[in-house]
Amino acid sequence: MVEKQILVVDDEESICLLLKSALMTKGYSVLTAETPEKALDILDKNTILVMFIDLNLPGMTGVELCREIIKRNPLVIAYAITGYASHFELAECKGAGFEDYFKKPVRLVDVFNAAERAFEKIERWKKN
Secondary structure: OOOOEEEEEOOOHHHHHHHHHHHHHOOOEEEEEOOHHHHHHHHHHOOOOEEEEEOOOOOOOHHHHHHHHHHHOOOOEEEEEEOOOOHHHHHHHHHHOEEEEEEOOOOHHHHHHHHHHHHHHHHHHHHO
């Protein structure tokens, strides 16, 4: 069984805390980062395969962060979180390797379903 650990990256502390608290009620272990640098530091020390990443981050965009993370570990399943979504931005997200995206305010049921699908996919991969 894969440890169900999730990384949430958002520069808004309240979003990090909300998603962490909500996902923990579903049995997930959740780490949070408010900067891309902190996220990369966490990933240097932990193998986390499921993450939710805000697109508007300080210093490095969520798209750039996703590209870097997937370059390091192509098995990552990442979901984008954004306050607004244009067609260009959505295409850029897909090209960066995001599995899907959620528009703020994100519905927790959508986050729960995405996390569940991601871990089911990882379990299938591990069996092969």
